[in-house]
Amino acid sequence: MRKWSPLVAVCLGTFLLLVDVTVVVVALPDIATSLGAGNDDLQWVLDGYALALAALLLGAGSLADRYGRRLTYLIGVLIFALASLACAFAPSVGLLIAARVVQGVGGAAMFATTAALLNVTYQGRDRGVAFGVWGAVNGAAAAAGPIAGGLLTEHLGWHWIFLVNLPVCALAVWFTVRGVAESKAPWGGRFDVPGTVAFTVAAGAVVYGLISASVDGWTAGSTLGAFVAGLAGFVVFIAVERRSDHPMLDLGLFRRAPFSSLIVAAFLTQAAAFAVMPYTTVWLQQILGHGPVDAGLLGALPMSVASLLVGVLAGRALQRVPARWTVGMGLLLIAAGDLLQTRVSPSSGGDVLIPGLVVVGLGVGVVLPTMASAVLGEVPRERSGMAGGALNAFRQLGFAFGVAVLGTVFGGVYTDGLDTALRIAAGMALLGSVVVLIFCKHTPVAERSVSAPAHA
Template identity: 35%
Template structure:
């Protein structure tokens, strides 16, 4: 194969820029405002991971309840993203983003006042509504204001800002938890929301799809109900059992709701979801790869924050600092990944990034109770670099297959794949962690004391049993290794999907 042939093959999936398409004249300033809105959403997700142990102690919450604190936000957000994309196409992306930021700020204040873990779960779900209104609009506006040949760089900058928030969030959260309390991680959202609102109102132009239909409220209710029920069922399996009546009921509700949603979309004149997009190999392949890597990475900080604080004995601030290598790797990966598609091709960029991520999970799977901090940092650095390197190519490939007028819908679907991947990552891998931990605990530990590592350590402290505490820490570390090995498998599966689905079509 000649050099030119390899170049053509490597760039086969790259969106082509129409001649003379220079984009919006203020597109880079617009990107700054959009990244400020993204910063609000990402910081809230990452800041919470460090506070999970403190929230668990405050409310005496089990592992499944702590998973629900994380997942209630992600699941509601994922369930509403498609509807939010349709709303932004119809009523204006800027207007919907502003509404989402306002909702997010108000519900953050409500979460800080939570008197119980279930109130907190409810407020987190309400925050997911605000996030759902913000996220599709950011990508949709980027698609509208940037020409196709500049989008990988724009998406790389967007990813890099998210990566900075990934590192800033845990560090900020750790400081707030240590110096104040977990309530500070929600109150800190308010100034960030104010800054983001000012930037969006000042810089971002309005855009909409003139052919967009009216919002389909029954379909919105069906897809949200289905997603919430399905993820709840996955979360509940470790504690209740796969054949428990509530689990079977939630699974049935999810299947019926999602099947009904699919039927409504196929019969609708102006569907919220154009299922024909999934017949495009670029869109289907890139979307599947994005979902798989999100499953792998979704529970990483959830697991490691407990390892660092409850096994290693670090403070919340030190645990937050451990996320810095993940963020640094992601920023570096995003910078290089924004340029890589034009040099090695979109498929090679995605596959390379996912393989590096898998290597990072391999390093994290080898952690021991007394492992060096450099070991953890190295694994997180590889995970961050790999996802950052693959991100711009994966996003550009998926959105490059969507018509420009349906940018809101395409962006919503892209976000849905990622958010639901995170939700299932926390649910499935968190369930694996919980199940493996219980199985590895010494016999004789009561059920209530085996729901989480924090509960077991509290039980051991009451009985002044240092041996039980050491055994619990070892059991958690071994369960963590199984969870990280599952993440490695998901990352390699994403690489395989990209390798197969994004190959150059034969003539």
């Protein structure tokens, strides 16, 4: 059991931070009643966490490489636990939003280090098993959020969607202290403060713009201003990183077509597989009249179970197949699953979503573990935190992008809008598949040397 303690520690944290992206979806009506929150407030309860998570991931990964991945992960878990407690007892919606942002800070420290900790801990067959299980937890957690939120909200109250985090955080700390060895990059040098600030501002502005677009429209002043600020931030970030002796993100990694194509695939996977979930949940509750528990079960459980089974049962075998095929074909499954769900009609029941959700779950179970290990296989081991932070930052940016784009066409709770949103999500998955199949040409991850030069 001691051999798998690091995997348990990492999976506990991963499950928590990804569940909390969507766990509040079905609890929003109760939160509005309890705290007197308006629609804009509720949007920020949902998105404040995602904003901090996306903006800080890359900086957290760079900090972890320099000062210790185990230490960074533990600090992230403790911040997440304290912020969860603050969320549960927030007396106003403003304080709840603030606590959700702090939760995102802790989540970023955790998420930026999870893949890197597995990469430096496990080798050979164990590495394939570890990434298979971790990838399955990724897919299952993102889909399980509405289920957990529905059960806790309906039977115990919305406060418990945050209180339940505390014992899980305690377990994560115990397993980490007991079984995870410290690791860090061997190089010295100062922490890249200008690069970290530039990326945080840029990513934060872009996510804010996407949130604003889904609320105020794509041509609103707040939306356009945020996008301009984000673009300027990314220009500054690139300029700073090109001149830095110790960059937080080595831009030379993007010269490798497999690395770049996998980052694009990560962005599109989150948009295609998960961004439609808030809208299917709304459709199930407000059009079909399901309660929070039923909406969570119908809208997420089939996907969660399928993803978990693929990762657990086939994770190690998938690591021996070139990522070009696993990620590419997995994205095709996600596209097919999205299209299967377009059979929704005003007269259909919630069970019409189940076949498509199962197929999406199969695709997610194939894509996430192999994508993570393939990205880490493209960089030296000492840059694991950097690569893991970049991968997960683009995943969160993809989720925010997908929610904004699909929210524009959803336009409320209407069946036609959900149908259109699902078709767009399928197109995103298809685009990601094409990119990977064309550009991700490398050997199976299990046969690669993880110490290969970053600038091959």
